[in-house]
Amino acid sequence: MTINQSGWKPAAPIAGPGDIGTTTGNRALMLEEALIFEIGDTETTGVDIAGAPAVESRLGALARSAEIGLAGLSEPETVRHYTRLSRQNYAIDLGLFPLGSCTMKHNPRLNEKMARLPGFADIHPLQPRETVQGALEVINELAFWLIDLTGMHGVAMSPKAGAHGELCGLLCIRAALEARGDAREVVLVPESAHGTNPATAAFCGYRVESIPATDAGRVDLEALKARLGPDVAAVMITNPNTCGLFEPQMKEISDAVHAAGGFVYCDGANFNAIVGKVRPGDLGIDAMHINLHKTFSTPHGGGGPGSGPVVLSEALSPFGPLPYTARTKDGVVHLIEEEQADEFSEEHFGGALQSFGRMTAFHGQMGMFTRALSYILSHGADGLKQVAEDAVLNANYVLRSLEDVLDAPFAHSGPCMHEALFSDKGFADGVSTLDLAKALIDEGFHPMTMYFPLVVHGAMLVEPTETESKAALDQFIAALRSIAERARAGDAALKSAPVHAPRRRLDETLAARKPVIAYRTPAPDGADLPTPSPVGDR
């Protein structure tokens, strides 16, 4: 059947100032594209499938009779649909993407090619071990370098993303505390932390308490020390922190937390600033997740998949999840699953290995491991050090080039790390950070992170990364300077930006008030048909 019974009509062209309407709604290379449910139907397929041999069905009474309602397109229509949609996205491949805390660096295509080698892409997670030795070597090799780069003791490779890694780290901490019969209830999180930190701590059953920052944008060590006690399980610190600053007292913080019997979790989202320069293990950190999709260049893919291995200190290493990766005294790294866990524990941990269990069905994000390993080998020890240095250099260049037109709340306290933080102080009344961000879109840039960290009013967090050339930075700085000047002058036109994007500002309030999160087949008269109600709806 035709899913869209009314037939698709292109969106009515809207002529605005300087905008010449077209009958299609298209504007040259900017092509409007309807939903697959509006252009496809249930009778069309873009795949040729061999006929099924006649057999006696084993589906019994459960054979499907009802229509699913899936729209199909021919292959050419499919390619065109997704190609058109792709062109409505901004991407690193198109230009500077200075999203603070996200490390939008170039994604090398060598990584893509390596991940697609059939020896990695076309192997099953439950194949007998003797048939996947190369895959296990990739995991071990990457684990080895991650341990080396961080100066830690072990690494849990299976977490699927940064937030999953945070969960892994906190579960290790909780398991370690439980193993010593120490029921602590509180996790301390700085005000400036990513939202995932308190969400993760709460998920693990901890009460979250906030610790304040100093005027210099760092953790208030005295306030932290005053709060530490026998009820504090862990402190979650981001270092470099979300203000783009290194916590110079990190070692003192770790020592104080350890003295009080707690553990230090480090959010490794900003590891790109220090990779190859500083080893978190030397700062007393017990657990830190590494976003392979940030520091190690695996693609963000429009929101995942990520990968968040967690490096662990000696104290936490015995508690990591299965499958488990650890370096033994002979220097060899091993990947351990349930069936070898006891034997391995006896042999190498004196029986102390007490994994808290699985976090995911298989081995983690293998496809990201091959990419990250390709990246690490490409850069090598010298290249990774240069990555951190260029990332920090680029951010400071942006900071110092704009601090005369944009308020930089912590610039007085010295250099930043890999991201430059600005505020909306000095903007004319009625002009906001959002307006500035949207105006950047018209200039051909992706906006910076807005309104984060929460500790700075109207925050703008700019992370250029090391893969931007000086020419690209100069163009970005010039554009941002001009917009900042307009913001200070109160240019009302900023309120209507963007005007050159595929869409003008979108009504997010409407979307949340009357959520439409699935396509509904319209009735012939234009009214919506009710959604088919599943059996037993109460």
Add this chain to the structure above:
Amino acid sequence: MRYLPLSDADRREMLGVIGAAAIDELFRDVPEEARLTGPIDGLPMHASELAVERHMTKLAAKNMVAGQVPFFLGCGAYKHHIPASVDHLIQRGEFLTAYTPYQPEIAQGTLQVLFEFQTQVARLFGCQVANASMYDGSTGCWEAIGMARRITRKKKTIISSGLHPHYVSVCNTMARFTGDVLETATPELTAETDAERLIAAIDGETSAVVVQYPDILGRITDLKPIAEAAQAKGALLIAVVTEPVALGAIKSPGEMGADIVVGEGQSLGVGLQFGGPYVGLFACREKHVRQMPGRLAGETVDAEGKRGYVLTLSTREQHIRREKATSNICTNSGLCALAFSIHMTLLGEKGLRQLAALNHARAVQVAERLAAIPGVRLVNDSFFNEFTLGLPVEARPAVHAMVEKGVLGGVSLARLYPNVDALRNGLVVAVTETVTDEDVDALEAALKEVVA
């Protein structure tokens, strides 16, 4: 270093603008004793593309490639043919190198794809709404249990013995820390599922019942009586689908009354990849949407009244709610969701049904042939494209012996349940459209030899 555009001259000029004499001045907040003085020990220096490619290719060559041998593994990850345009399209830089669509005006491509994906998943599962994806099926399963707890305000969950044991393990891990009480059981090598046991176990304390469909042994069971029994006691039915292609041939869980349906979307578009990245599918009733974890794309209009899409209902999420969020999930599995969606669009209703019919018919043929081997018993009455054999010998050594003959002949239940003696002779065999007649001949011959 090919990924770094700055020249030494650029660096000097930029340091001049900053007012720093050397790069280390920018690292002055790092205490001297914590700074490394040279490149990290042990790691080699930078390498050419060719050198890296050689190294990685050598490692890849040590693996037995599924597509190059007779291959019959399933149990939560399935080998299907992926049309060439899928991988081409997901490698467009505008999809591959975009971020989560936080700036909707320049992310309509990703947002519309997610809206279409949500609709496809909801329809496939027979539910009203679906989210923009989870990490994978196993973590989605756990999130569903948490969601049911928030809805029912009860903590006991009854888990079918047919749920993938790795999924059970993930749920057990999390339950240790959240106080959820999970009742689990190991499966038996019988044609019957444990539906009756589940129904009998539901009581007023039960938050949810979790049932995999088809289950770990490939069996399919009518979910309607379980849904009705759960709902009569105020509990929810969570259905878990690890092989979404099956739903082209069998009734959807939503159609049979499941309240939450989660699944692993790997089968379509994603590929085996040694277990990840995969894509978690998550659907439910519209009235529960505010308790649902994960990202959601929603329809709206722009300032000129044109239709567009945004991320919505984010007040459930960690970046707004912090410690009160429905989940700590931040990233989803966007690119895998795109691959799933493209493959599903290419198939359409017609193609999915044809594909499902072909999978089922091939599986029936293979099951009949293998069950005719002396001593080999077909455990299932019903199945889709995966079934369990009871062998006259232990299955684990049999699998290894078949590898010696170049055949990846299935998953032994001892691999999944290392401590359960009663399952030692169980071999789970999956048959998809990728299996050729020659593959079946090879499996039959290998199995005959190893059980003889």
